[in-house]
Amino acid sequence: MITYPVLEKRATIGVTASSAGVGPGSVELFGEACSRMKERGFQVICGDTVYKHDKAKSASGKERGTEFNQMMSDDRIDLIIPPWGGELLIEMLEHIDFGKVRHKWVLGFSDISLLLLVITLRTGIATAHGPSFGDLRGKVTDQTTAMWQTVLSTASGQSVVQRSSLNYHQEVEGAEPSPSLFHLNTRTQWKTVSGDAVSLRGRLLGGCIDIIRHIIGTPYGDVRHFQEAFIHQEPVIWYLEYCELNTVDLRRSLVQMKLAGWFENCSGVMFGRGGTNTPIDNYTAEDAYKELAEELQLPVVYDLDYGHVPPQMTLINGAYAEVNVAGGSGVITQYFYE
Known part of the structure:
Protein backbone atom coordinates (compact mmCIF):
# COMPACT_ATOMS: atom_id res chain seq x y z
CA MET A 1 0.00 0.00 0.00
CA GLY A 157 -7.77 8.80 -3.62
CA GLN A 158 -7.85 11.82 -5.91
CA SER A 159 -6.02 12.54 -9.18
CA VAL A 160 -4.06 15.40 -10.75
CA VAL A 161 -3.38 16.18 -14.41
CA GLN A 162 -0.24 17.77 -15.86
CA ARG A 163 0.24 18.67 -19.52
CA SER A 164 3.42 19.08 -21.52
CA SER A 165 4.92 22.56 -21.56
CA LEU A 166 4.76 24.76 -24.64
CA ASN A 167 8.46 25.66 -24.47
CA TYR A 168 11.55 24.63 -22.54
CA HIS A 169 14.64 26.45 -21.35
CA GLN A 170 17.70 27.15 -23.47
CA GLU A 171 20.55 29.33 -22.23
CA VAL A 172 20.86 32.60 -24.13
CA GLU A 173 24.19 34.37 -23.82
CA GLY A 174 23.73 37.95 -22.74
CA ALA A 175 19.98 37.63 -22.21
CA GLU A 176 18.30 39.68 -19.52
CA PRO A 177 17.42 37.75 -16.35
CA SER A 178 13.99 36.20 -16.59
CA PRO A 179 11.46 36.88 -13.80
CA SER A 180 10.67 33.16 -13.89
CA LEU A 181 14.42 32.24 -13.89
CA PHE A 182 14.08 30.24 -17.12
CA HIS A 183 14.29 31.32 -20.76
CA LEU A 184 11.43 29.24 -22.14
CA ASN A 185 12.32 29.85 -25.76
CA THR A 186 12.53 26.43 -27.44
CA ARG A 187 9.51 24.44 -28.56
CA THR A 188 8.78 21.40 -26.42
CA GLN A 189 8.49 18.10 -28.30
CA TRP A 190 7.69 14.93 -26.40
CA LYS A 191 8.91 12.02 -28.52
CA THR A 192 8.42 8.26 -28.79
CA VAL A 193 10.95 5.71 -30.03
CA SER A 194 8.31 4.15 -32.26
CA GLY A 195 7.19 7.46 -33.71
CA ASP A 196 3.61 6.47 -32.91
CA ALA A 197 1.27 7.59 -30.15
CA VAL A 198 2.03 5.84 -26.86
CA SER A 199 -0.02 5.16 -23.72
CA LEU A 200 1.52 3.89 -20.48
CA ARG A 201 -0.12 2.71 -17.25
CA GLY A 202 1.59 1.85 -13.99
CA ARG A 203 3.19 2.96 -10.74
CA LEU A 204 5.83 5.67 -11.07
CA LEU A 205 9.40 5.12 -9.89
CA GLY A 206 12.53 6.92 -10.98
CA GLY A 207 15.09 9.65 -10.65
CA CYS A 208 18.46 10.74 -11.99
CA ILE A 209 20.27 7.72 -13.45
CA ASP A 210 23.69 9.18 -12.56
CA ILE A 211 22.73 8.79 -8.90
CA ILE A 212 20.14 6.05 -8.43
CA ARG A 213 22.22 3.41 -10.26
CA HIS A 214 24.58 3.34 -7.28
CA ILE A 215 22.06 1.60 -4.99
CA ILE A 216 21.62 -1.36 -7.32
CA GLY A 217 22.58 -4.46 -5.35
CA THR A 218 22.37 -2.69 -1.98
CA PRO A 219 19.66 -2.91 0.70
CA TYR A 220 18.48 0.52 -0.42
CA GLY A 221 17.64 -0.56 -3.97
CA ASP A 222 15.36 -3.56 -3.43
CA VAL A 223 12.82 -2.88 -6.17
CA ARG A 224 11.47 -6.42 -6.07
CA HIS A 225 10.55 -6.12 -2.37
CA PHE A 226 8.79 -2.81 -3.09
CA GLN A 227 6.77 -4.41 -5.86
CA GLU A 228 5.73 -7.31 -3.65
CA ALA A 229 5.13 -5.44 -0.39
CA PHE A 230 3.64 -2.13 -1.48
CA ILE A 231 2.12 -2.30 -4.99
CA HIS A 232 1.25 -6.01 -5.18
CA GLN A 233 3.02 -6.57 -8.50
CA GLU A 234 1.32 -3.75 -10.37
CA PRO A 235 3.44 -2.70 -13.35
CA VAL A 236 5.99 0.08 -12.95
CA ILE A 237 6.60 3.06 -15.23
CA TRP A 238 10.21 4.13 -14.82
CA TYR A 239 10.79 7.87 -15.24
CA LEU A 240 14.50 8.58 -15.70
CA GLU A 241 16.78 11.48 -16.57
CA TYR A 242 20.49 12.13 -16.40
CA CYS A 243 22.85 15.00 -15.85
CA GLU A 244 26.50 14.21 -16.63
CA LEU A 245 26.45 10.83 -18.35
CA ASN A 246 27.72 10.55 -21.89
CA THR A 247 25.74 8.23 -24.11
CA VAL A 248 27.76 5.06 -23.55
CA ASP A 249 27.65 5.53 -19.78
CA LEU A 250 23.90 5.99 -20.12
CA ARG A 251 23.78 2.71 -22.03
CA ARG A 252 25.89 0.90 -19.44
CA SER A 253 23.65 2.16 -16.65
CA LEU A 254 20.45 1.05 -18.39
CA VAL A 255 21.91 -2.42 -19.01
CA GLN A 256 22.91 -2.59 -15.35
CA MET A 257 19.36 -1.73 -14.32
CA LYS A 258 18.04 -4.43 -16.66
CA LEU A 259 20.45 -7.08 -15.36
CA ALA A 260 19.52 -6.19 -11.78
CA GLY A 261 15.84 -6.83 -12.53
CA TRP A 262 14.70 -3.24 -12.13
CA PHE A 263 12.76 -3.40 -15.40
CA GLU A 264 10.87 -6.58 -14.49
CA ASN A 265 7.09 -6.10 -14.57
CA CYS A 266 7.58 -2.72 -16.24
CA SER A 267 5.03 -1.18 -18.61
CA GLY A 268 7.30 1.45 -20.16
CA VAL A 269 10.17 3.87 -19.65
CA MET A 270 10.13 7.67 -19.80
CA PHE A 271 13.17 9.94 -20.13
CA GLY A 272 13.35 13.61 -19.27
CA ARG A 273 15.33 16.04 -21.36
CA GLY A 274 19.03 15.25 -21.03
CA GLY A 275 21.44 17.93 -19.95
CA THR A 276 24.38 16.50 -21.90
CA ASN A 277 23.52 13.79 -24.44
CA THR A 278 27.17 13.83 -25.57
CA PRO A 279 27.49 11.24 -28.39
CA ILE A 280 30.42 8.82 -28.28
CA ASP A 281 31.67 7.45 -31.60
CA ASN A 282 28.37 8.36 -33.26
CA TYR A 283 26.39 6.59 -30.49
CA THR A 284 23.51 8.87 -29.49
CA ALA A 285 20.99 9.00 -26.67
CA GLU A 286 18.33 8.08 -29.20
CA ASP A 287 20.31 4.92 -29.97
CA ALA A 288 20.27 4.01 -26.29
CA TYR A 289 16.52 4.62 -26.06
CA LYS A 290 15.87 2.51 -29.17
CA GLU A 291 17.99 -0.41 -27.95
CA LEU A 292 16.26 -0.37 -24.56
CA ALA A 293 12.85 -0.42 -26.25
CA GLU A 294 13.89 -3.37 -28.43
CA GLU A 295 15.39 -5.36 -25.55
CA LEU A 296 12.49 -4.83 -23.18
CA GLN A 297 9.85 -4.93 -25.90
CA LEU A 298 8.28 -1.94 -24.21
CA PRO A 299 7.36 1.60 -25.27
CA VAL A 300 9.96 4.28 -24.54
CA VAL A 301 9.19 8.00 -24.59
CA TYR A 302 11.69 10.84 -24.18
CA ASP A 303 12.36 14.57 -23.91
CA LEU A 304 9.62 14.91 -21.30
CA ASP A 305 9.26 17.83 -18.88
CA TYR A 306 11.40 16.83 -15.91
CA GLY A 307 15.05 16.72 -15.00
CA HIS A 308 17.94 19.12 -15.52
CA VAL A 309 16.45 21.09 -18.43
CA PRO A 310 13.55 23.22 -17.11
CA PRO A 311 10.67 23.46 -16.71
CA GLN A 312 9.69 20.29 -14.95
CA MET A 313 6.59 18.54 -13.80
CA THR A 314 6.22 17.06 -10.34
CA LEU A 315 6.18 13.25 -10.48
CA ILE A 316 5.23 11.15 -7.46
CA ASN A 317 7.11 7.96 -6.64
CA GLY A 318 4.47 5.33 -5.93
CA ALA A 319 1.52 7.06 -7.62
CA TYR A 320 -0.46 5.25 -10.31
CA ALA A 321 -0.09 7.11 -13.59
CA GLU A 322 -1.59 7.24 -17.04
CA VAL A 323 0.79 8.74 -19.61
CA ASN A 324 -0.34 9.62 -23.12
CA VAL A 325 2.10 10.96 -25.73
CA ALA A 326 1.09 11.88 -29.29
CA GLY A 327 1.97 14.52 -31.84
CA GLY A 328 4.81 16.03 -29.83
CA SER A 329 2.79 16.70 -26.69
CA GLY A 330 1.43 14.68 -23.82
CA VAL A 331 -0.55 14.37 -20.61
CA ILE A 332 0.38 12.69 -17.33
CA THR A 333 -2.45 11.92 -14.92
CA GLN A 334 -1.41 10.74 -11.46
CA TYR A 335 -3.84 8.91 -9.21
CA PHE A 336 -3.09 8.84 -5.51
CA TYR A 337 -4.29 5.28 -5.06
CA GLU A 338 -3.18 3.15 -2.16
Whole structure:
Protein backbone atom coordinates (compact mmCIF):
# COMPACT_ATOMS: atom_id res chain seq x y z
CA MET A 1 0.00 0.00 0.00
CA ILE A 2 1.27 3.46 -0.92
CA THR A 3 0.54 6.33 1.46
CA TYR A 4 0.51 9.99 0.43
CA PRO A 5 1.30 13.08 2.49
CA VAL A 6 -0.87 16.17 1.89
CA LEU A 7 0.41 19.73 1.59
CA GLU A 8 -1.74 22.09 3.63
CA LYS A 9 -2.02 25.85 3.18
CA ARG A 10 0.55 27.97 5.03
CA ALA A 11 2.71 24.93 5.61
CA THR A 12 6.15 25.10 7.18
CA ILE A 13 9.03 24.02 4.97
CA GLY A 14 12.07 22.43 6.54
CA VAL A 15 15.20 23.09 4.48
CA THR A 16 18.07 20.70 5.13
CA ALA A 17 21.11 20.36 2.91
CA SER A 18 21.01 16.63 2.25
CA SER A 19 23.64 17.04 -0.49
CA ALA A 20 25.18 20.41 -1.40
CA GLY A 21 24.90 23.31 0.98
CA VAL A 22 24.71 27.04 0.36
CA GLY A 23 28.24 28.25 -0.32
CA PRO A 24 29.33 31.92 -0.11
CA GLY A 25 28.53 32.49 -3.78
CA SER A 26 24.96 31.20 -3.41
CA VAL A 27 23.81 32.94 -0.23
CA GLU A 28 21.98 35.70 -2.10
CA LEU A 29 20.18 33.25 -4.40
CA PHE A 30 19.10 31.10 -1.48
CA GLY A 31 17.93 34.16 0.41
CA GLU A 32 15.74 35.07 -2.57
CA ALA A 33 14.15 31.61 -2.45
CA CYS A 34 13.41 31.97 1.26
CA SER A 35 11.83 35.40 0.70
CA ARG A 36 9.68 34.17 -2.20
CA MET A 37 8.36 31.21 -0.24
CA LYS A 38 7.46 33.45 2.69
CA GLU A 39 5.69 35.84 0.32
CA ARG A 40 3.63 32.87 -0.88
CA GLY A 41 2.46 32.11 2.63
CA PHE A 42 4.93 29.44 3.72
CA GLN A 43 7.06 29.43 6.83
CA VAL A 44 10.69 28.37 6.41
CA ILE A 45 12.94 26.66 8.96
CA CYS A 46 16.56 26.14 7.90
CA GLY A 47 18.74 23.47 9.44
CA ASP A 48 22.34 23.92 10.55
CA THR A 49 23.63 22.15 7.43
CA VAL A 50 22.18 24.72 5.02
CA TYR A 51 24.91 27.35 5.25
CA LYS A 52 27.72 24.84 5.23
CA HIS A 53 29.51 23.63 2.11
CA ASP A 54 32.99 22.19 1.65
CA LYS A 55 34.51 19.28 -0.26
CA ALA A 56 31.39 18.67 -2.39
CA LYS A 57 28.98 18.37 0.54
CA SER A 58 27.29 20.42 3.22
CA ALA A 59 28.43 18.22 6.11
CA SER A 60 29.29 14.62 6.93
CA GLY A 61 26.82 11.92 6.00
CA LYS A 62 26.06 11.38 9.68
CA GLU A 63 25.33 15.05 10.33
CA ARG A 64 23.08 15.28 7.29
CA GLY A 65 21.24 12.10 8.22
CA THR A 66 20.77 13.24 11.80
CA GLU A 67 19.34 16.59 10.73
CA PHE A 68 16.99 14.89 8.28
CA ASN A 69 15.77 12.59 11.07
CA GLN A 70 15.22 15.61 13.32
CA MET A 71 13.15 17.41 10.69
CA MET A 72 11.08 14.29 10.16
CA SER A 73 10.35 14.20 13.90
CA ASP A 74 9.73 17.95 14.27
CA ASP A 75 5.97 18.57 14.48
CA ARG A 76 6.44 22.15 13.25
CA ILE A 77 7.71 20.99 9.86
CA ASP A 78 5.19 19.87 7.22
CA LEU A 79 7.43 19.17 4.23
CA ILE A 80 11.15 18.97 3.51
CA ILE A 81 12.85 20.57 0.51
CA PRO A 82 16.67 20.59 0.22
CA PRO A 83 18.11 23.79 -1.27
CA TRP A 84 19.23 21.98 -4.43
CA GLY A 85 21.02 18.83 -5.57
CA GLY A 86 24.74 18.06 -5.36
CA GLU A 87 27.02 15.06 -5.47
CA LEU A 88 27.25 12.92 -2.32
CA LEU A 89 23.80 12.36 -0.84
CA ILE A 90 24.54 8.62 -0.86
CA GLU A 91 26.77 9.12 2.19
CA MET A 92 23.77 9.91 4.43
CA LEU A 93 21.58 6.91 3.59
CA GLU A 94 22.99 4.67 6.32
CA HIS A 95 22.25 7.37 8.90
CA ILE A 96 18.54 7.77 8.10
CA ASP A 97 16.09 6.12 10.50
CA PHE A 98 13.61 4.81 7.93
CA GLY A 99 11.46 3.35 10.68
CA LYS A 100 10.66 6.88 11.81
CA VAL A 101 10.02 8.48 8.42
CA ARG A 102 6.68 10.27 8.76
CA HIS A 103 4.05 11.31 6.25
CA LYS A 104 5.71 14.49 5.07
CA TRP A 105 6.46 15.33 1.48
CA VAL A 106 10.11 15.37 0.48
CA LEU A 107 10.61 17.33 -2.75
CA GLY A 108 13.61 17.72 -5.05
CA PHE A 109 15.54 16.23 -7.96
CA SER A 110 19.07 15.46 -9.19
CA ASP A 111 21.11 14.06 -6.26
CA ILE A 112 18.00 14.38 -4.07
CA SER A 113 16.20 11.85 -6.30
CA LEU A 114 18.21 9.12 -4.56
CA LEU A 115 16.73 10.07 -1.20
CA LEU A 116 13.24 10.17 -2.71
CA LEU A 117 13.50 6.77 -4.36
CA VAL A 118 14.95 5.06 -1.30
CA ILE A 119 12.26 6.46 1.03
CA THR A 120 9.50 5.14 -1.23
CA LEU A 121 11.18 1.76 -1.81
CA ARG A 122 11.80 1.24 1.92
CA THR A 123 8.59 2.66 3.42
CA GLY A 124 5.86 2.87 0.76
CA ILE A 125 5.49 6.59 1.49
CA ALA A 126 5.17 8.64 -1.69
CA THR A 127 7.87 11.20 -2.48
CA ALA A 128 7.94 14.07 -4.98
CA HIS A 129 10.41 14.49 -7.85
CA GLY A 130 10.16 18.14 -8.83
CA PRO A 131 11.73 21.58 -8.46
CA SER A 132 14.34 22.25 -5.82
CA PHE A 133 13.96 25.04 -3.28
CA GLY A 134 16.32 27.20 -5.31
CA ASP A 135 14.19 26.76 -8.45
CA LEU A 136 11.30 28.49 -6.68
CA ARG A 137 13.00 31.86 -6.16
CA GLY A 138 11.62 33.58 -9.27
CA LYS A 139 9.30 36.57 -9.07
CA VAL A 140 6.85 34.42 -11.02
CA THR A 141 6.76 30.67 -11.58
CA ASP A 142 6.01 29.14 -14.98
CA GLN A 143 2.84 27.04 -15.23
CA THR A 144 4.65 23.70 -15.46
CA THR A 145 6.92 24.23 -12.45
CA ALA A 146 4.16 25.86 -10.39
CA MET A 147 2.16 22.63 -10.46
CA TRP A 148 4.27 21.33 -7.55
CA GLN A 149 1.83 22.89 -5.08
CA THR A 150 -1.24 21.49 -6.81
CA VAL A 151 0.29 18.01 -7.03
CA LEU A 152 1.40 17.96 -3.39
CA SER A 153 -2.03 19.24 -2.27
CA THR A 154 -3.86 16.35 -3.95
CA ALA A 155 -5.73 14.21 -1.43
CA SER A 156 -5.35 10.45 -1.21
CA GLY A 157 -7.77 8.80 -3.62
CA GLN A 158 -7.85 11.82 -5.91
CA SER A 159 -6.02 12.54 -9.18
CA VAL A 160 -4.06 15.40 -10.75
CA VAL A 161 -3.38 16.18 -14.41
CA GLN A 162 -0.24 17.77 -15.86
CA ARG A 163 0.24 18.67 -19.52
CA SER A 164 3.42 19.08 -21.52
CA SER A 165 4.92 22.56 -21.56
CA LEU A 166 4.76 24.76 -24.64
CA ASN A 167 8.46 25.66 -24.47
CA TYR A 168 11.55 24.63 -22.54
CA HIS A 169 14.64 26.45 -21.35
CA GLN A 170 17.70 27.15 -23.47
CA GLU A 171 20.55 29.33 -22.23
CA VAL A 172 20.86 32.60 -24.13
CA GLU A 173 24.19 34.37 -23.82
CA GLY A 174 23.73 37.95 -22.74
CA ALA A 175 19.98 37.63 -22.21
CA GLU A 176 18.30 39.68 -19.52
CA PRO A 177 17.42 37.75 -16.35
CA SER A 178 13.99 36.20 -16.59
CA PRO A 179 11.46 36.88 -13.80
CA SER A 180 10.67 33.16 -13.89
CA LEU A 181 14.42 32.24 -13.89
CA PHE A 182 14.08 30.24 -17.12
CA HIS A 183 14.29 31.32 -20.76
CA LEU A 184 11.43 29.24 -22.14
CA ASN A 185 12.32 29.85 -25.76
CA THR A 186 12.53 26.43 -27.44
CA ARG A 187 9.51 24.44 -28.56
CA THR A 188 8.78 21.40 -26.42
CA GLN A 189 8.49 18.10 -28.30
CA TRP A 190 7.69 14.93 -26.40
CA LYS A 191 8.91 12.02 -28.52
CA THR A 192 8.42 8.26 -28.79
CA VAL A 193 10.95 5.71 -30.03
CA SER A 194 8.31 4.15 -32.26
CA GLY A 195 7.19 7.46 -33.71
CA ASP A 196 3.61 6.47 -32.91
CA ALA A 197 1.27 7.59 -30.15
CA VAL A 198 2.03 5.84 -26.86
CA SER A 199 -0.02 5.16 -23.72
CA LEU A 200 1.52 3.89 -20.48
CA ARG A 201 -0.12 2.71 -17.25
CA GLY A 202 1.59 1.85 -13.99
CA ARG A 203 3.19 2.96 -10.74
CA LEU A 204 5.83 5.67 -11.07
CA LEU A 205 9.40 5.12 -9.89
CA GLY A 206 12.53 6.92 -10.98
CA GLY A 207 15.09 9.65 -10.65
CA CYS A 208 18.46 10.74 -11.99
CA ILE A 209 20.27 7.72 -13.45
CA ASP A 210 23.69 9.18 -12.56
CA ILE A 211 22.73 8.79 -8.90
CA ILE A 212 20.14 6.05 -8.43
CA ARG A 213 22.22 3.41 -10.26
CA HIS A 214 24.58 3.34 -7.28
CA ILE A 215 22.06 1.60 -4.99
CA ILE A 216 21.62 -1.36 -7.32
CA GLY A 217 22.58 -4.46 -5.35
CA THR A 218 22.37 -2.69 -1.98
CA PRO A 219 19.66 -2.91 0.70
CA TYR A 220 18.48 0.52 -0.42
CA GLY A 221 17.64 -0.56 -3.97
CA ASP A 222 15.36 -3.56 -3.43
CA VAL A 223 12.82 -2.88 -6.17
CA ARG A 224 11.47 -6.42 -6.07
CA HIS A 225 10.55 -6.12 -2.37
CA PHE A 226 8.79 -2.81 -3.09
CA GLN A 227 6.77 -4.41 -5.86
CA GLU A 228 5.73 -7.31 -3.65
CA ALA A 229 5.13 -5.44 -0.39
CA PHE A 230 3.64 -2.13 -1.48
CA ILE A 231 2.12 -2.30 -4.99
CA HIS A 232 1.25 -6.01 -5.18
CA GLN A 233 3.02 -6.57 -8.50
CA GLU A 234 1.32 -3.75 -10.37
CA PRO A 235 3.44 -2.70 -13.35
CA VAL A 236 5.99 0.08 -12.95
CA ILE A 237 6.60 3.06 -15.23
CA TRP A 238 10.21 4.13 -14.82
CA TYR A 239 10.79 7.87 -15.24
CA LEU A 240 14.50 8.58 -15.70
CA GLU A 241 16.78 11.48 -16.57
CA TYR A 242 20.49 12.13 -16.40
CA CYS A 243 22.85 15.00 -15.85
CA GLU A 244 26.50 14.21 -16.63
CA LEU A 245 26.45 10.83 -18.35
CA ASN A 246 27.72 10.55 -21.89
CA THR A 247 25.74 8.23 -24.11
CA VAL A 248 27.76 5.06 -23.55
CA ASP A 249 27.65 5.53 -19.78
CA LEU A 250 23.90 5.99 -20.12
CA ARG A 251 23.78 2.71 -22.03
CA ARG A 252 25.89 0.90 -19.44
CA SER A 253 23.65 2.16 -16.65
CA LEU A 254 20.45 1.05 -18.39
CA VAL A 255 21.91 -2.42 -19.01
CA GLN A 256 22.91 -2.59 -15.35
CA MET A 257 19.36 -1.73 -14.32
CA LYS A 258 18.04 -4.43 -16.66
CA LEU A 259 20.45 -7.08 -15.36
CA ALA A 260 19.52 -6.19 -11.78
CA GLY A 261 15.84 -6.83 -12.53
CA TRP A 262 14.70 -3.24 -12.13
CA PHE A 263 12.76 -3.40 -15.40
CA GLU A 264 10.87 -6.58 -14.49
CA ASN A 265 7.09 -6.10 -14.57
CA CYS A 266 7.58 -2.72 -16.24
CA SER A 267 5.03 -1.18 -18.61
CA GLY A 268 7.30 1.45 -20.16
CA VAL A 269 10.17 3.87 -19.65
CA MET A 270 10.13 7.67 -19.80
CA PHE A 271 13.17 9.94 -20.13
CA GLY A 272 13.35 13.61 -19.27
CA ARG A 273 15.33 16.04 -21.36
CA GLY A 274 19.03 15.25 -21.03
CA GLY A 275 21.44 17.93 -19.95
CA THR A 276 24.38 16.50 -21.90
CA ASN A 277 23.52 13.79 -24.44
CA THR A 278 27.17 13.83 -25.57
CA PRO A 279 27.49 11.24 -28.39
CA ILE A 280 30.42 8.82 -28.28
CA ASP A 281 31.67 7.45 -31.60
CA ASN A 282 28.37 8.36 -33.26
CA TYR A 283 26.39 6.59 -30.49
CA THR A 284 23.51 8.87 -29.49
CA ALA A 285 20.99 9.00 -26.67
CA GLU A 286 18.33 8.08 -29.20
CA ASP A 287 20.31 4.92 -29.97
CA ALA A 288 20.27 4.01 -26.29
CA TYR A 289 16.52 4.62 -26.06
CA LYS A 290 15.87 2.51 -29.17
CA GLU A 291 17.99 -0.41 -27.95
CA LEU A 292 16.26 -0.37 -24.56
CA ALA A 293 12.85 -0.42 -26.25
CA GLU A 294 13.89 -3.37 -28.43
CA GLU A 295 15.39 -5.36 -25.55
CA LEU A 296 12.49 -4.83 -23.18
CA GLN A 297 9.85 -4.93 -25.90
CA LEU A 298 8.28 -1.94 -24.21
CA PRO A 299 7.36 1.60 -25.27
CA VAL A 300 9.96 4.28 -24.54
CA VAL A 301 9.19 8.00 -24.59
CA TYR A 302 11.69 10.84 -24.18
CA ASP A 303 12.36 14.57 -23.91
CA LEU A 304 9.62 14.91 -21.30
CA ASP A 305 9.26 17.83 -18.88
CA TYR A 306 11.40 16.83 -15.91
CA GLY A 307 15.05 16.72 -15.00
CA HIS A 308 17.94 19.12 -15.52
CA VAL A 309 16.45 21.09 -18.43
CA PRO A 310 13.55 23.22 -17.11
CA PRO A 311 10.67 23.46 -16.71
CA GLN A 312 9.69 20.29 -14.95
CA MET A 313 6.59 18.54 -13.80
CA THR A 314 6.22 17.06 -10.34
CA LEU A 315 6.18 13.25 -10.48
CA ILE A 316 5.23 11.15 -7.46
CA ASN A 317 7.11 7.96 -6.64
CA GLY A 318 4.47 5.33 -5.93
CA ALA A 319 1.52 7.06 -7.62
CA TYR A 320 -0.46 5.25 -10.31
CA ALA A 321 -0.09 7.11 -13.59
CA GLU A 322 -1.59 7.24 -17.04
CA VAL A 323 0.79 8.74 -19.61
CA ASN A 324 -0.34 9.62 -23.12
CA VAL A 325 2.10 10.96 -25.73
CA ALA A 326 1.09 11.88 -29.29
CA GLY A 327 1.97 14.52 -31.84
CA GLY A 328 4.81 16.03 -29.83
CA SER A 329 2.79 16.70 -26.69
CA GLY A 330 1.43 14.68 -23.82
CA VAL A 331 -0.55 14.37 -20.61
CA ILE A 332 0.38 12.69 -17.33
CA THR A 333 -2.45 11.92 -14.92
CA GLN A 334 -1.41 10.74 -11.46
CA TYR A 335 -3.84 8.91 -9.21
CA PHE A 336 -3.09 8.84 -5.51
CA TYR A 337 -4.29 5.28 -5.06
CA GLU A 338 -3.18 3.15 -2.16
